[in-house]
Amino acid sequence: MRLNWRRSSRAEDQLEKWFLDRYQEHVLAGDTAPPGPHPDEGFLRDLARKSKRIGLSDPRIEHVVNCQRCMSRLLELRQEVKVRRRKVALAVASASCLVIIAVILLIARGWFQKQPPANNMAVVVRTVNLWDAGTLRGTQPGTLQSVSLPAAMVRVTVILPRFSPAGQYLVAVTRSQNGEGLLAEGQAVSATSGDQERLSVDLNLRSARAGEYFLSTTHEQDQASYYYPLQIR
C-alpha cells in the first residue's frame, strides 16, 4: 500500500514536471493566448490530485499549460495536496509509533509482573519449632501445632519433634495431608544440638497462595511422613 502510494507520488511528480515543461515551452514560444475559457476550480483540483477522470487529451489541459493564471493556481493546489498527504503520512507514522510503544509497554508490563516482587527475591529465614508438636501420621487425628510461613523463598530451620532420630529428612509443603499437591520440598541431614535434632532446608513458596497447607517431614529410613498444619500468609 505504501509502495503504491510512493509509486503514484513519483508518477504525479513526473506529471507536474510535464505540465511545467509544456507551460515553459509555450511561454518561451511567446504563446500567451490560452485557448478557450479558464476551467473551473473543480477541474484544477482534480488535476492537482491527478484524478483518473481527466485524460491528457482534455482540451482544458491545453488551456492550463498555456495560461499563467491557471498554471499558478494548479501549482498552489499541488502544494496543498502534497502538504495534506505529508500530514496524513505523518499521522499514520505517529499512530504506528503509538501502537508499537503500547505493545512494548504491554509486553514490558507483563514481563515485570511475571518477575516476583523484589522483597520476595530475598531468602526469608524462619525457624519452625516442632519440639512439642503433635503430629498427623496418616489420618490420625491429634492436637496440632500450626506452623506459619510467608509466601517467599524461605530458609526453614526445623527443630524436629522430641525423640526424632538423626539422619536425612525430606521436608515438603503439600496441599493435603496425604502428600498430594506438592508445592515445595527440600532435603537435609539433621544436626544434633543438645538433645534436639535440627535441619535446614530452602523451600520456594514464592508462587504459593495464602491458605492452609501441610508441612511434612519424612525420615530417609522411616519413610513415614509426619504432617503439620501449615498456614502460608
Ligand SMILES: [Zn+2]
Ligand atoms: Zn486559464
